[in-house]
Each structure stands twice: as structure tokens, then as C-alpha cells.
Amino acid sequence: MYVKKTLALIYLVVFLLLPSFLTGCTSITKDQTEAKPVSETAFLMGTIAKITIYDEIEDKQIFQKVFDRISEIEDRMTINEDNQKSEVMQLNNSAGQAYSKLSQDTFFVLEKGKYYSEISKGQFDITIGPLVKLWNIGTEKARVPKETEIQNTLPLISYENLLLDKENLSAKLNNSGMMVDLGGIAKGYAADEAAKILIEAGIQHAIINLGGNILTLNTKPDGSYYKLGLQDPLEPRGDYMGIVMLNNQALVSSGTYERYFELEGKRYHHILNSKTGYPEDNTIMSISIITKESIDADALSTTIFLLGLEEGMQMIETLPSTEAIFITSDKKVYISSGINDENFEIVKDEYQLQKEVVTP
Amino acid sequence: MKIKKGDLIILILVIIVAIGWFLKDMMWPDSINDKIALIKVDSQIHSTIPLDATAERKELHLELPDNNHMLIISEKDKIWVEESSCPDKVCVKTGKISNPGQSIVCLPNKTVVYIEGSEKTDIDDGAY
Numbered sequence: 080m081y082v083k084k085t086l087a088l089i090y091l092v093v094f095l096l097l098p099s100f101l102t103g104c105t106s107i108t109k110d111q112t113e114a115k116p117v118s119e120t121a122f123l124m125g126t127i128a129k130i131t132i133y134d135e136i137e138d139k140q141i142f143q144k145v146f147d148r149i150s151e152i153e154d155r156m157t158i159n160e161d162n163q164k165s166e167v168m169q170l171n172n173s174a175g176q177a178y179s180k181l182s183q184d185t186f187f188v189l190e191k192g193k194y195y196s197e198i199s200k201g202q203f204d205i206t207i208g209p210l211v212k213l214w215n216i217g218t219e220k221a222r223v224p225k226e227t228e229i230q231n232t233l234p235l236i237s238y239e240n241l242l243l244d245k246e247n248l249s250a251k252l253n254n255s256g257m258m259v260d261l262g263g264i265a266k267g268y269a270a271d272e273a274a275k276i277l278i279e280a281g282i283q284h285a286i287i288n289l290g291g292n293i294l295t296l297n298t299k300p301d302g303s304y305y306k307l308g309l310q311d312p313l314e315p316r317g318d319y320m321g322i323v324m325l326n327n328q329a330l331v332s333s334g335t336y337e338r339y340f341e342l343e344g345k346r347y348h349h350i351l352n353s354k355t356g357y358p359e360d361n362t363i364m365s366i367s368i369i370t371k372e373s374i375d376a377d378a379l380s381t382t383i384f385l386l387g388l389e390e391g392m393q394m395i396e397t398l399p400s401t402e403a404i405f406i407t408s409d410k411k412v413y414i415s416s417g418i419n420d421e422n423f424e425i426v427k428d429e430y431q432l433q434k435e436v437v438t439p
Numbered sequence: 440m441k442i443k444k445g446d447l448i449i450l451i452l453v454i455i456v457a458i459g460w461f462l463k464d465m466m467w468p469d470s471i472n473d474k475i476a477l478i479k480v481d482s483q484i485h486s487t488i489p490l491d492a493t494a495e496r497k498e499l500h501l502e503l504p505d506n507n508h509m510l511i512i513s514e515k516d517k518i519w520v521e522e523s524s525c526p527d528k529v530c531v532k533t534g535k536i537s538n539p540g541q542s543i544v545c546l547p548n549k550t551v552v553y554i555e556g557s558e559k560t561d562i563d564d565g566a567y
Contacts (some may be wrong), residue, residue: 099491116563120482122549131564221525299563308540308565313535316567317554318543323566330566337567338529367566426561 094134122147123268124153125292130273133284133300143356145276149289150361155185156265158208158258167259171208175255178244186248188261188268188374189241194266195378196238198394203382204353209235216349216358217338223347229356236353267331267377270294287373291316293330294373304422310338311427312365312406320430321412322402324422326363329373333380334365352385358391361387362407368395369402369418379403388413406430472557474539476518478511481549489515490537490554503548511552518552520545540565 118131119142130145138144144249157165181189192205207211209232213224224232240253252259266289273287274294286305289295295305304326308319312334323330335358339348352359366384370376379401388405395403395415404423405413412425412432425432488497492515501509509530510522513543517537520530523545530545530552539556551556 120479120480120551123548125546126543127551129564154447217527221527253470286564288564288566291565293564293566305564306562308562310565310567315536315541316544317536317565318538319540319562319565322562332566 081280082279099205119146121149123149123158124157125270126266127288128273128290129286130277131286132277132282133290134181134282136282138280141277141280142280144280145273145287148276149273152184152265152269152272155182156188156261158260158262167261168248170252174252174257178242178247178249178251180247180249183248184272186243186245188264189250189259190243190245191268191374191378192261192264193238193241193243193257199386201236201238201353202385203263203378204236204238205261205264206236206238206241206252206257206259207351207353208260209256210351210353210356211260211262212258214347214349214351214358216340216347218349221340221347223342224356230266232340233302233353233356247356263381264374264378266290266292267329267372267374270329270373270377275398289373291332292373292377293325295325295328295330297365298326309367310334310336310365320406320427321404321423321425323367323369325369327371329370329376330367331373331376331380332365332367333384334363336365350381351386359385362409363388363391363405364408365406366391369404371400375401474516474537474554476513477551477553477555479551479553485550488513488518490518492516501548501549501550507548509545509548509550517555519543520552523548 121127285296304324309321311320335348368376402417476488496514499511509526517535519535525547543552
């Protein structure tokens with residue numbers, strides 16, 4: 080009789096365990112991580128803005144509020160000609176004449192832009208506007224300018240001649256013809272501001288993706304880090320070569336693959352060197368920056384790209400809470416000292432992690 | 440009373456089936472192919488096209504605001520933008536995509552082609 084009871088017990092245990100066997104251990108983690116994040120997208124700042132919220136959403140208008148804020152920043156900072164009311168357009172139009180009154184938003188971004196221009200000794204230059212307009216890369220008017228046009232434009236690029244008056248929240252471009260271009264920094268600022276709106280609404284877990292610029296709020300609800308695909312610079316968008324783990328951090332990539340045009344077999348990409356007047360021609364194919372605030376990652380992605388591998392890496396190591404991943408055209412991957420197995424993984428074998436920066 | 444032969448066979452069978460099922464899941468997760476291309480215009484879903492090895496060639500003509508148009512073609516498990524009225528042609532240059540998570544974006548036409556699938560993706564979002 081005892082045997083029969085034991086048998087019945089074994090059957091019972093087996094059948095009770097069966098479901099967990101069938102689904103494997105994944106069922107446990109699934110329930111926690113798949114709190115079903117909700118995303119919404121909008122076309123803003125010349126790109127796709129995607130907000131993903133992992134928390135319960137109480138305020139149904141939250142997405143719209145975030146998009147409205149981003150749109151407000153865009154209206155203030157755009158240099159798109161159909162928006163003559165933008166503060167940056169007014170600043171540019173008054174170049175060489177008068178100070179322009181600015182909002183807190185625009186002033187703060189100009190200040191940051193000037194700071195990065197200073198620390199990179201003008202490699203990144205917030206007054207690169209005239210050169211950007213000359214090339215028009217990413218628009219239908221993109222073309223290779225004549226050498227004389229470039230030489231005539233270069234003297235207009237000088238961040239020292241962007242005068243900022245903090246007390247009166249106003250700014251002036253000292254020489255006529257000068258133009259500020261916030262294209263390399265405004266999206267970063269917009270992401271930080273979007274995060275503020277989410278936090279005010281009680282959201283604790285979210286991803287803000289502004290045209291590939293990532294900003295994460297805390298970790299995922301289960302405490303695990305967000306996993307972000309790092310674009311393979313040689314493949315279509317969405318094809319990633321590595322995974323970066325983030326916790327309350329920003330990740331911004333810049334590269335030759337983003338915006339470019341081709342003429343007679345030569346590729347001209349959008350990251351312009353303010354000293355030569357041409358697209359930067361170094362070994363970097365893509366650079367990714369990890370920081371606390373998105374505006375810093377955004378400005379640094381361009382800055383470090385222009386500084387090149389060695390000088391760029393040196394600067395990264397001097398900045399607090401700042402890390403970088405470089406991919407060179409020979410598919411080698413260089414990382415700063417804070418990047419390790421815990422926060423970065425290469426998923427494509429053809430990309431090779433290098434131990435240190437070696438002078439070519 | 441001893442354990443009957445029949446009991447033992449059932450017991451072993453159950454365990455084999457359970458382990459077998461578990462292994463199958465490990466080796467071929469979501470073996471059913473259900474890749475779908477989502478075409479979104481101005482953040483609204485315009486249409487969906489199933490992508491698999493047996494799918495026939497489909498041509499989708501998009502008529503967009505301001506006399507813009509796009510021609511999107513899918514064949515088997517691939518989809519691409521063949522023609523577009525946009526100035527930069529980034530969407531056409533993107534080429535053919537076939538993996539879940541990949542997308543083709545045409546900013547001027549506010550159009551996105553995105554591949555969804557139950558194949559497990561390792562990532563929560565992508566930086567580019």
C-alpha cells in the first residue's frame with residue numbers, strides 16, 4: 080500500500096512540475112520584465128521621436144506632453160527656413176548687428192555649445208552654420224562646394240565671436256554672415272527635457288529615443304539594465320553589432336553612415352571639419368558616447384569624432400562619468416576605461432575589440 | 440505491492456516527453472515563422488505584409504500628401520523601397536531588410552517600414 084501512495088505522490092509531483100518544465104525558467108523572468116512597455120512615436124526635430132514607458136501610465140496625455148515640449152524646443156532652435164520665428168534664426172539674422180533676447184532653453188544650449196567648442200579648441204564649433212548651409216548634406220540641395228567658396232566661408236566659423244550675456248539672457252554673433260547651428264546638440268537637450276516631463280509625471284522607467292539618441296530613466300522595473308543595440312555602421316538601420324547596457328544614462332552615436340551623399344563614387348558625410356571645410360576624413364566609422372545627460376553625449380559624439388581616435392580617447396578619459404566606444408573603418412573597436420563585459424558586448428564576430436589605442 | 444511495469448513505463452514516458460519538449464524549446468525557439476512588415480505613414484499603421492520564404496512578390500504603391508509617392512516591394516522574406524519621390528533617397532539606399540527589428544525610414548515622406556517578429560530580440564531599443 081505504501082508503494083501505491085508513493086507512486087501517486089510521484090505522479091502528482093511530475094504533473095505539477097510539468098508546466099514549469101514546458102516553459103522553462105523563462106516564465107519567471109518574463110512576468111517581471113514583460114510589464115509590457117508602451118511606446119509612441121512622432122516625427123519631430125527632423126527625425127523620429129520614440130518614447131517607451133515601462134510603468135503603469137496614469138496620465139493618458141503624457142506622450143503628447145512630451146512631444147509638445149520637444150516641438151517647443153524645435154521651434155526655438157531650428158534653422159529651417161520655413162520657421163523665421165525661431166530664436167536661432169533671429170540670432171543668425173542679427174549677426175554683426177545686435178544682441179537677441181533668448182529663452183532659457185536656447186541660452187543654455189548655446190552656452191553648452193560654446194563650452195564644447197572651447198574644450199575641443201574649435202574642432203567642434205557651434206558657429207559652423209555657414210559651412211553646413213554651403214554643403215547642405217542631407218537635403219536635396221547637397222553639393223560639393225567650390226574651393227573658393229569654402230575658403231570664403233571658413234573665417235565666419237569662430238565660436239569666440241559668439242557673445243553670451245547671461246544676465247540679460249541674450250546673445251550676439253559678432254560678425255555679419257556668422258550662423259549658429261545647434262544640429263549637433265539640440266536633440267540631446269530635447270531628450271533631457273523630455274525626461275524631466277516624464278519624471279514630473281511620476282514615470283520612473285522609460286527610454287527616450289530621439290532619432291537614435293538614447294536616454295534611459297533608471298533601470299527596467301525589474302532592476303535589470305536597458306539593453307541598447309549599437310548600430311552596425313555598414314548595415315541598414317536596426318542591424319546592430321553590439322549591445323550596450325544602460326542605467327539612467329544617455330547613449331549617442333555619430334558616424335559616417337548617418338547622412339551623406341555620393342558623387343563620382345566618393346562619399347561625403349555630414350560631420351564637417353571646421354578647419355578644412357570638408358567632411359572629416361579620419362579612420363572613425365562610428366563613435367558612441369555614454370554620459371549622464373543626453374546633451375553632453377550629443378555634443379561629445381561630434382566633438383570626439385572630429386578629434387579622432389587618439390586625441391578623442393584622451394579627452395574622454397579626462398571627463399567624469401563619460402565613456403566612449405569607437406569603431407574604425409577596419410572594424411576594430413576601441414573602448415574607454417569604464418567600458419567592460421558588464422556594460423558592452425559585441426555580437427558580430429567581424430568586429431574586434433582592441434585592448435588599447437595603438438598609433439597606426 | 441510492487442511498482443507495476445505499466446506505472447514505470449508511464450513515468451519514464453512522461454519524463455522523456457517533458458525533457459524533449461524543453462530541449463525543443465531551447466533549440467528552436469518560436470520555430471513558427473511570423474515575420475511581419477509594418478508600414479507606417481505619419482505614425483499611423485498604413486498596412487502590414489507577412490514576410491516568409493513562400494510569400495509572393497507584392498508591390499505597394501503609397502500615395503502621400505503633396506503629390507509624393509513611394510513604391511515598396513516585398514518578395515519572400517525581404518522588403519525594400521524601390522522608388523520614392525523624396526529628395527534624399529535615403530530609404531531607397533537603405534536596401535533590402537529581412538530581420539525583425541530592422542527598419543527603413545523615409546523622413547521627408549514620414550514613412551517607416553519596420554519588421555516585427557516573434558523571434559526573440561535581445562535588445563530593448565537601438566541607438567543609431
